[in-house]
Amino acid sequence: MTRERIYLAGPDVFLPDAIEIGNNKKALCQHYGFVGLFPFDNExxxxxxxxxxxxxxxxxxxAMIRQADLAIINLTPFRGPSADVGSVFELGFAHGLGKPVFGYTNVTSDLVERVAEHCPGLRMDADGLWRDEDGMSVENFGNADNLMIDACLSGAGRPLIRVPVARSERYRDLRGFEECLRLADRELRGPLRRAS
Amino acid sequence: MTRERIYLAGPDVFLPDAIEIGNNKKALCQHYGFVGLFPFDNExxxxxxxxxxxxxxxxxxxAMIRQADLAIINLTPFRGPSADVGSVFELGFAHGLGKPVFGYTNVTSDLVERVAEHCPGLRMDADGLWRDEDGMSVENFGNADNLMIDACLSGAGRPLIRVPVARSERYRDLRGFEECLRLADRELRGPLRRAS
Incomplete structure (x- = not known):
């Protein structure tokens, strides 16, 4: 049986123990019958x-994303209200290549809540839109991040998984990652797939 | 003659006068013989x-990105040290579709300088890497943003254009955008192209 290859995107590559986290992710992939491809940054x-x-x-x-059969993206907010832009680039790129993409975040709040924390000057305009100090509107769709990210996933029937994680474990907790593996397993090998 | 269509990505869509900015961008596109496609957000x-x-x-x-022949992405930092994640998603998606992508930013600093402003606890570790308070390393390649963004552009011979712009005009100044139009015009219709 061929094991599908999963590209493992996320700001995890910036951790001091990035290689260990990568190995933990690869071990979980193996447990679910996949092969994990961890970004090249630290190797x-x-x-x-x-x-x-x-x-x-x-x-x-x-090259690794092109080789992969699917991708799991860690979309946990990174140095601001939104996800790591390197990971978001890879989400868009994999989607452009037509690969199934799954995503998780270790922060459960909506984007608008985090922008409010980040931009103290946020206020509501006459049209009922939240605007920051530059007058830029804030999306308020109940999404975890920019709508292009959430809708890319949910529009394909793959919800962005949100997991409540303690601040100290924000970039290490792998429960959301494992939930993505379960979703991928179900989508690629589940009864719906087998029946088709 | 067919005019190439350009998808116009950027946080511009969040401006109170987004439609006017979009019209200004479309007029510049027309001046250079292109057709500008402004995101749907405000329409x-x-x-x-x-x-x-x-x-x-x-x-x-x-759908608009799929229709476009190329894309110009406004990568000006947005609510943090990095570009707007919606625009970065579109950069990755357009690149995945094989469309030529051009990018500009209205802030000239390197990523590492902006992360230092954003994360007061930044310090250098024993290996000479900058690390933030979470211990996450900061890329220090002299790039404007995450390496996946800069290298996507420069690796294809399309440098990320950086323009010094006053704070108040950060999301409105179109000189960087116009420089991307000139680069696109030269690449698509210049002597090198004609000779091939």
Whole structure:
């Protein structure tokens, strides 16, 4: 049996113990019959070709996403109200390639709540829209993040999984990740799939 | 002659005068012989089908990107050190579809400088990596944003354009946008193209 390959995106790559977290994710993938592909960021040696390191990492990650059969994206807010932009780029890229994408966040609040924390000057305009100090409106659809992210997932029947996690474990807790593995297993191998 | 269609991504859609900014961008596109497609966010009427508004906006924007021949993405930092995640999703999606993508930012600083402003607890670890209060490392490649964004553009020979803009005009100044139009014009119709 061929095991589907999953690209494992997320700000996890920035953790001091990124390689350990990556190995934990790969072990969970294996438990569910998948092969996990962890981003290249922390596995780079010296560049023999003289290619700049950031270009090398980019090229390897893009190649890994192309090889993958699906992707699971860690969309936990990162240095601001929204998800890590590197992970969001990979979400969009994988979706553009037509790969099934799953996502989770270890923060349960709606986007608008986190923008309110981040922008103390938030106020409601005459049309009932929240606006920040630059006058920029804040989406208020009950989503976890920008609508392009939430709707990309939920529109394909794959809800963005939100898990309540203690602040100290925000970038390490893997319950949301495991729930995505269960969703992927059900979608790719479940009774609906088998019947089709 | 067929005029190439450009998808115009950016947090511009959140401005109170988003439609006016969109019209200004479309006029510049026309000046350079392109047709600008501005995101659907502010042009939605009542949903007759009962489809949730965020899903409707998502679906229309995705359809517009598919129709477009290329995209220009406003990557100006938005509510934090990095670009608007909705725009970054669209950058990744357009790249996944194989469309040429161009990008600009109205802030000239490197990512690491903005993370330092945003995270007062930033410090250098024993390996010479900047780490924030969560211990998460900060990329320091001299890029404007996460390497997946910068390298996606520069790796294809399309540098991320950085323009110094006054704070008050950050989300309205269109010089970087116009520079992207010039780059697109040169790439799609320039002497190199004609000679091939």
């Amino acid at each position: 780079v040696g010296p560049s023999l070709s003289g290619e700049p390191l950031d270009h090398l990492i980019y090229r390897e990650n893009i | 939605v009427g009542p949903s007759l089908s009962g489809e949730p508004l965020d899903h409707l906006i998502y679906r229309e924007n995705i």
